[in-house]
Amino acid sequence: MTTSTAADAVERPEDREPKQMPLAKAITAALRDTMADDDRTLLIGEDIGALGGVFRVTDGLQAQFGADRVIDSPLAESGVIGTCIGMAMRGYRPVAEIQFDGFVFPAFNQITTQLAKIHNRTDGKVTMPVTVRLPYGGSIGSIEHHSESPEALFAHTAGLRLVTPSNAHDAYWMTRQAIACQDPVFVLEPKRRYWLKGEVDFQNPAPDAFTAQVLREGTDATIAAYGPLVPTALAAAAAAAEDGRSVEVIDIRSLSPLDDETIARSGAKTGRLVVAHEAPTFGGFGGEIAARVSERAYHRMLAPVLRVGGFHMPYPPSQEEHRYLPDIDRMLEAVERSFSYDR
């Protein structure tokens, strides 16, 4: 068994200059830096060892930290989460990789009846500092079960936290904050943005992972989005600006807890709010945001909160995903529609 940290040879994060890197590699760096700091942090998942994961997020980590800290699991998702629970009980901080969104369901029982509830069940005697990395979302041209957005199911489950980065800097810091958290945290990784490059500043942490951030100021309407649709929302706002509309963009970042205050403040300011996610709108997380903003900012709103999202169907064959997924045009249509309520 290996317990030494080969990471000693690696430059400490605080000595590292800000660096342009893909979002996926920012997560790799976060895992590496955390493991170097804390030998109780372990990774477990399918194909995360020699292969480095199907998206190569754990590339090189098994070679660096050994097979006892970067654990190739049997092909059993319930087993991955269930054993993370046992390891956490013993004082470890496991980070599980679920290979794809659609494969999380065999672990659904362990996540919802166990992981989420053990701290509460034991009246706070047992903490569950387990991180679940879940690559999610579509637009990658794959087959069934590889493009889904199941976040509402987990956001609905008390005891879990959910964060989702939209850029490399957040990906690095959110991953580190998730692992440091004493609660189970899902890091929903926008897999279609894995190769989106951005600057990671290793010396200046991103804002608290559990808050929303205003990414672009505007005055006429707000688009609130998270994960994979944040770059889309920014592009939509840029396009709207060309038409003379000033659109504010909020990166929701955390679904649980939800920073509804920041979103409602923006809604109150612009009077028009569009919430966008890839997941189906029916029973989706956007409805939660709409309800909360309506309650907080009713008298300031000039239009109902509008949702842009997937349709009430299983994720379609990816040949048709371009018609299913919200894009710039769908967001702009909703922004325009929010002006149609003007009295």
Place this chain on the structure above:
Amino acid sequence: MQPIQLLAPDGSFAEDEVYAPYIRALGDDVLREMYRSMATARRLDNEATSLQRQGQLELWVPCLGQEAGQTGVITALREDDMVFPTYREHAMALHRGITPEELLRQFRAAGHSGWDPLEHSFNVYSVVLGAQTLHAAGWAMGLQRDQAAGRAEDELVVACLGDGASSQGDVHESMVFASSYGLPMLYFIQNNHWAISVPVATQSKHPLALRAHGYGFEGVRVDGNDVLASFAVAAHHAPQVREGNPQIIEAVTYRMGAHTTADDPTKYRTSEEVESWKAKDPISRYATWLEAEGHADSGWFSEVDAEAKDLAADLRRAAMSMEGLELERVFDTVYAEPHRQIETEKAWLKDFEAGFAEQTGETEGERR
């Protein structure tokens, strides 16, 4: 596959070469303690069942008839061997120093659990069956790493399950992990013949111990109503488990009571079957042997009976005076760290209830 038996229902002892020596090495203290554990568990069971009938418990899950397997196995293990129980391991829990009051807490619905799992090396009860076997495997993986780092001794980990839960996918996954990583896992399967109303034949047409072979471990079948055989089998196999060879012990026993106090077993099993198992009662055969072999006399048995009666009275008092968790405390333990929505909802509830108090002049906590 005949279960290993040392003590026959009539109290006679079989001097077998492999297992009997473990019993012959025991002193009166251990032998008597095993009786005391079983008698206490049975008394607890009877008392808790009547408390439920009187509306003092929401539910009770009797372990009636299964005391021997539980007591024998846990007595053979070390105090630091972590146990992951289902919800019926009362004899094991008592052995680990969990008080009857703590045991009842969950069944009075005063909280979801009653003790600190780490303090007793005994996890809280698992109601979603099978799930606990994976937690046990994960604990064993942590243990393995702690051993490599010199932070742990050669503990083993017990995953309890019944014949019903043996059909759960999580049990299979747990055994796969145990096999792949060479985990020090002891799967203690109490085959009590009934998963609520479904007979064991629906879970398995073959002895559950045989499932071990598919995972490459050893499986033994023991008479679960024989405390001595259960002790000896666990004592014999534990050293191999400690070295990273997972094993299954299938204790063949019988759930003499209902599945829970909400169940009616007369709807699915015959009184003849129940009577046939009554004749195999684990406690009376052990009492016969203890007395015949001179390990205890009638005076000692009377003492134990009196202790059990005291426990029953204490239990009743404890149940009646038990303070439940208030909703505020439930809010406070959903997360370990602050969570915006929890704080908002907790504050809202406080204001809402304070509003009622203002209207009626009640003080906080009075409104029930």
